[in-house]
Amino acid sequence: xxxxxxxxxxxxxxxxxxxxxxxxxxxxxxxxxxxxxxxxxxxxxxxxxxxxxxxxxxxxxxxxxxxxxxxxxxxxx
Amino acid sequence: xxxxxxxxxxxxxxxxxxxxxxxxxxxxxxxxxxxxxxxxxxxxxxxxxxxxxxxxxxxxxxxxxxxxxxxxxxxxxxxxxxxxxxxxxxxxxxxxxxxxxxxxxxxxxxxxxxxxxxxxxxxxxxxxxxxxxxxxxxxxxxxxxxxxxxxxxxxxxxxxxxxxxxxxxxxxxxxxxxxxxxxxxxxxxxxxxxxxxxxxxxxxxxxxxxxxxxxxxxxxxxxxxxxxxxxxxxxxxxxxxxxxxxxxxxxxxx
Ligand SMILES: Cc1ncc(C[n+]2csc(CCOP(=O)(O)OP(=O)(O)O)c2C)c(N)n1
Ligand code: SF4
Ligand SMILES: [Mg+2]
Numbered sequence: 001x002x003x004x005x006x007x008x009x010x011x012x013x014x015x016x017x018x019x020x021x022x023x024x025x026x027x028x029x030x031x032x033x034x035x036x037x038x039x040x041x042x043x044x045x046x047x048x049x050x051x052x053x054x055x056x057x058x059x060x061x062x063x064x065x066x067x068x069x070x071x072x073x074x075x076x077x
Numbered sequence: 078x079x080x081x082x083x084x085x086x087x088x089x090x091x092x093x094x095x096x097x098x099x100x101x102x103x104x105x106x107x108x109x110x111x112x113x114x115x116x117x118x119x120x121x122x123x124x125x126x127x128x129x130x131x132x133x134x135x136x137x138x139x140x141x142x143x144x145x146x147x148x149x150x151x152x153x154x155x156x157x158x159x160x161x162x163x164x165x166x167x168x169x170x171x172x173x174x175x176x177x178x179x180x181x182x183x184x185x186x187x188x189x190x191x192x193x194x195x196x197x198x199x200x201x202x203x204x205x206x207x208x209x210x211x212x213x214x215x216x217x218x219x220x221x222x223x224x225x226x227x228x229x230x231x232x233x234x235x236x237x238x239x240x241x242x243x244x245x246x247x248x249x250x251x252x253x254x255x256x257x258x259x260x261x262x263x264x265x266x267x268x269x270x271x272x273x274x275x276x277x278x279x280x281x282x283x284x285x286x287x288x289x290x291x292x293x294x295x296x297x298x299x300x301x302x303x304x305x306x307x308x309x310x311x312x313x314x315x316x317x318x319x320x321x322x323x324x325x326x327x328x329x330x331x
Pocket of ligand 3: 177178179204205206207208209210217
């Protein structure tokens, strides 16, 4: 059956680490990066389990700074 | 993975009108979400060349730096008066104001009510975070009873501070308004609804149907001294009890 696979790309320099995407993700696969900050001193977010992403766009919709681009593709296997 | 990350698979990205300038808002601030929605709606309406925003005094004072349309900065609270002039001179333009609760419901109460009562063909986007965010979290007319702020550290009390002002309920009573609604942007579902409301208000301005007011019940995590996630929880828990979300008036048949 065709399965939806997703991927996100976070603009880590724009991210302020507010974590609203962390709680919005229904699969709970986004987290603040450990001991890493961007040029403005903010901890930014990363996907912890990219393989699980379905590309539902929840994280990107709630992001106040428009930091997340979401990709989605139908996979055949 | 790599073959998913390719332009033809994009299902969500920052609207182009929201430029790459870093926004100065605190992490998680509702202002950012609403800026994004405004940019998306203007793009979807194809109104890039005929949209004029009027920015306030308050945290959104620099809104004009982030959304690439024409803007006019207003003196504190006077945005609806400026928008009135712009719309009367350019009747086919989409003219909207973007104002906080201190700007709209305190120093600018007169301009707000009279512009709405005259039925000016403008849209007002009203960010109600129940506080003066920019100046350090002072009490606003919209501050909830019992809510602690820098200027009511023991909580708002009726005998000392009076009662919170529901401008949106007042606006719904005015003949000049065609669309009055209260929304929020704390969840995916709420953001989708708020976007539809902003779109309708903007269409009303373009089509000269009267005044529209879209209140967005918002957070100010810095002023409220909470994390962004806690601020959203506090808002749904406390603010929604007093500021009921939903349409208050809609005279426009779609
Ligand atoms: C004439 C005048 N009076 C007072 C101020 C101080 N001041 C700046 S912003 C503001 C209120 C901001 O609150 P709000 O409109 O709710 O915006 P927020 O920052 O919460 O988004 C005040 C009183 C000013 N700049 N000009
Ligand atoms: S002070 Fe409050 S309203 Fe202003 S940017 Fe920060 S969180 Fe937003
Ligand atoms: Mg405010």
